Amino acid sequence: MSDDREAVRAWLTLLATSQGLKKAVDTAFRSGYGHSIARFDVLSALDRARPGGLRAGALTERLMVSDGNTTQVTAPLIRDGLVKRAVDPDDGRVAIFTMTKKGERVFAEMAVAHRRWIEDAFAGVSPAQLKSLRRLLALISPTDIARSRKDAA
Amino acid sequence: MSDDREAVRAWLTLLATSQGLKKAVDTAFRSGYGHSIARFDVLSALDRARPGGLRAGALTERLMVSDGNTTQVTAPLIRDGLVKRAVDPDDGRVAIFTMTKKGERVFAEMAVAHRRWIEDAFAGVSPAQLKSLRRLLALISPTDIARSRKDAA
DNA sequence: CGGATATATTTTAGGTTTAAAAGAAACGAG
DNA sequence: CTCGTTTCTTTTAAACCTAAAATATATCCG
Numbered sequence: 001m002s003d004d005r006e007a008v009r010a011w012l013t014l015l016a017t018s019q020g021l022k023k024a025v026d027t028a029f030r031s032g033y034g035h036s037i038a039r040f041d042v043l044s045a046l047d048r049a050r051p052g053g054l055r056a057g058a059l060t061e062r063l064m065v066s067d068g069n070t071t072q073v074t075a076p077l078i079r080d081g082l083v084k085r086a087v088d089p090d091d092g093r094v095a096i097f098t099m100t101k102k103g104e105r106v107f108a109e110m111a112v113a114h115r116r117w118i119e120d121a122f123a124g125v126s127p128a129q130l131k132s133l134r135r136l137l138a139l140i141s142p143t144d145i146a147r148s149r150k151d152a153a
Numbered sequence: 154m155s156d157d158r159e160a161v162r163a164w165l166t167l168l169a170t171s172q173g174l175k176k177a178v179d180t181a182f183r184s185g186y187g188h189s190i191a192r193f194d195v196l197s198a199l200d201r202a203r204p205g206g207l208r209a210g211a212l213t214e215r216l217m218v219s220d221g222n223t224t225q226v227t228a229p230l231i232r233d234g235l236v237k238r239a240v241d242p243d244d245g246r247v248a249i250f251t252m253t254k255k256g257e258r259v260f261a262e263m264a265v266a267h268r269r270w271i272e273d274a275f276a277g278v279s280p281a282q283l284k285s286l287r288r289l290l291a292l293i294s295p296t297d298i299a300r301s302r303k304d305a306a
Numbered sequence: 307c308g309g310a311t312a313t314a315t316t317t318t319a320g321g322t323t324t325a326a327a328a329g330a331a332a333c334g335a336g
Numbered sequence: 337c338t339c340g341t342t343t344c345t346t347t348t349a350a351a352c353c354t355a356a357a358a359t360a361t362a363t364c365c366g
Contacts, residue, residue: 005195005268006279006280006283006284007271007274007275007283007358008267008268008271008272009283009287010275010278010283010287011274011275012175012284013286013290013291014167014170014174014286015171015175015292016169016217017167017171017290017293017295018167018170018171018172019171019217020295022294023166024295031285036351036352038351038352038353039232042171055314055315056314056315056316057313057315058316060315064169064173065352065353065354066353066354066356067314067316067353067354068316068317068318068355068356069354070313070315071315071316071317072316072317072351072352073351073352073353074353082277086225088359091313091314091361091362092314092360092361092362093313093314093315093360093361093362094313094314094315094361095315095316097313103304114161115158115161115306118160118161118164119161119363120294121160121293121294121295122162122163122164122292122293123294124292124293124294125160125163125289125292125293127159129289129292130159130160130162130163131159131330132178132285132289133163133166133167133286133289133290134162134163134166135291136234136278136282136285136286137166137167137170137194137286138170139165139275139278139282140170140174140274140275140277140278141273141274141276141277142170142173142174142177142274145342146267146299150292151204189321189322191321191323192324208344208345209344209345209346210343210344210345213345218323218324219323219324219325220321220324220325220327220344220345221323221324221325221346221347221348222322222324222345223345223346224345224346224347225321225322225323225346225347226321226322226323228341229321229365244331244332244343244344245330245331245344246330246331246332246343246344247331247343247344247345248344248345248346277319
């Protein structure tokens with residue numbers, strides 16, 4: 001309110017920081033492993049879902065993307081032999097994705113590098129500050145936009 | 154660090170928060186004005202650069218995107234009459250982008266809505282917390298990834 | 307059983323982004 | 337003044353993302 005655009009300034013900083021770090025990680029993944037963050041996220045979700053794998057819908061939900069996106073991002077992973085797609089024997093509509101041995105090997109390497117990069121980027125942030133940061137981020141509510149737009153109508 | 158993956162947890166929260174809010178703002182912009190955040194960012198940069206406008210290279214730098222992206226994002230804005238593209242009379246290589254009257258009108262409306270949405274999303278964050286958040290974000294260094302990767306090589 | 311409805315996923319069309327190649331104009335050395 | 341280089345921008349090809357249409361299978365009800 002009489003905030004004098006401090007909220008907007010914080011938002012611009014938040015966006016620039018997260019997009020900058022994301023771009024750096026994505027570039028590092030691509031040049032080091034030939035795979036994007038989007039693909040790493042798929043492998044990460046499938047790793048946590050071992051050994052049963054995940055149906056397409058569950059992957060979509062965990063990755064917080066659209067249905068169509070899941071199909072497209074898994075395609076090159078299947079092509080490269082990191083992920084396997086099977087049809088559920090009990091329900092011909094559902095596709096079940098699991099990691100291959102090769103996928104597990106590649107993911108393990110990528111996960112180590114990822115953790116190292118993030119710890120480097122956050123090296124200047126103390127444990128107490130990390131906790132404080134997460135607490136502050138939790139106060140932000142994207143859903144309030146939808147409410148605000150409805151009120152205006 | 155004996156940090157025990159606290160940095161990675163903070164990073165995932167940071168990413169989820171900023172991407173969630175960005176998606177909400179983008180959706181609201183599209184449904185309310187038929188223009189994305191990317192286009193709003195162009196208008197915003199041109200608004201601050203009034204009345205002279207900006208060359209393509211300067212736009213690219215301010216938006217922190219690639220050269221080609223500037224060409225593509227400005228295209229629909231030119232098509233819709235919000236932005237004008239002119240060739241620098243002193244140097245035939247440079248393109249100069251300026252806002253039209255219509256562009257200024259549309260941007261003014263969008264900027265008001267944008268500020269309201271952001272203030273709603275940050276309504277639960279006090280002025281002191283906003284400052285604290287910005288201070289914490291400033292401690293994060295994406296550039297450290299590049300250094301880390303070089304060290305490994 | 308068979309048609310309507312519901313569910314799960316893929317396809318399609320379009321927007322955003324990048325890196326790399328191509329194009330166009332200016333500059334500089336001989 | 338002309339050739340070669342540099343600078344500025346656009347084009348191209350490919351990846352990622354979404355919403356909406358299409359497809360395929362399952363279920364329900366008469």
